[in-house]
Every structure is written in structure tokens, then in C-alpha cells.
Amino acid sequence: MSSFEEAETEETVTCLHLTFYHPGQGEKMMFRCLDFCQRQQLRADDTAKFGRDSNLCHYSLVDTRVSRIQFSLQFYRKLHSSEYAFEIKNLSKKTKLTVNQTELGYLNKIDLPWKCIICFGDYQILAEIQEGEAVDYFETHLHLAEAPILQERCLPSLQPIPENGISPSFPLGQGKSPTEIDENEL
Secondary structure, eight states: OOHHHHSOOOOOOOEEEEEEEOTTHHHHOTTTTSOOSSOEEEETTOEEEEESOTTTOSEEOOOTTSOSSOEEEEEEEOTTSSOEEEEEEEOOSSOOEEETTEEEOTTOEEEOOSEEEEEETTEEEEEEEEOOOOSSEEEEEEEEOSSOSOSOOSOOOOSOOOTTSOOOSSOTTSSOOOOOOOGGGO
């Protein structure tokens, strides 16, 4: 037998990719304590904390408007499943946290969707989970965005867009109801 055949089976590692943006990042340098160069490995039982207190947080933001501990991410395995996930908890008493437009008050927590945008204050963080099989640890990989992740903070238009991609010039709901048209009639 070759050493290749006897080698341990490689397991993939769950990786949380986090892309950070703040409109004042150029002049204020609030991300200077974050390591954007390489992946960081954390034990599965560690809670990844984000905030301005570098003694308490794995990921420190240099900004007096950020809470000492802003939020945390906890890696866990779902009950009766082999699936892994992250739970996000708002730890700021002063600032609400939004996850894909779901607002979290102090100590509120939810499962982190596989791809989402986390916002607090002027901070925008795109979170993307890359699945893996390792049970003892997970990784984080930080990125810096040069442009806003969210162009606007308002809800997207709830008006349907027709298949031809051309929005009607009249707003729906002003006495006109949508009518169905056969595509051959266009």
C-alpha cells in the first residue's frame, strides 16, 4: 500500500466569508485590526465576537460608535442532522442589528442564512457560508468591499416585473388591475 492510500481522509472545513464595508473606511481606518490576508481558524466551541473591545472580541472594529461587543456568531450542528450552521446574536444594548432586513434587538438571535447582509449603524457585512464537514473547527475569511454592499436600505419594490423586463408606466393599485396577455399577442 502506498502512503497515499493510508493517509487520513481530508475533510472540508466550513468557512464563513465576511465582506466588510463602511462609507468612512478610507479616512477612519476602522478595519485596521482585521486580518484580510488569510483564513482564520476557530474552535467549534468558540463564539466569534465582533466589537471595539480587542480584549473581548476576536474581530475588533476601531470605532467609538461600535459597542464593546456588537454581535456574536456561534457555530453549531442542527439537531438530528449532519448540517452545520451559524447563529447570530445582537449583543449591543444601543444599536439594533439587521440580518436581511430582520431587525434584532439586544440579545435577540437567529440562524444566519447561507448568504445575507448584516447591518448596524453605517456598517454593511456580506456573510456567505461555505459548507464543510469538519466538526472540531471552522474558518473565517474576511474581505474588504470598496463599494457599498447595499445600494439603498429601503425595501425592494414589491411591484412584479413582467417577463419582458419592461415595467408598466402606471403604478399598480390605482384603479387598474393587471391583465394577463398571451405572449403571442405582444
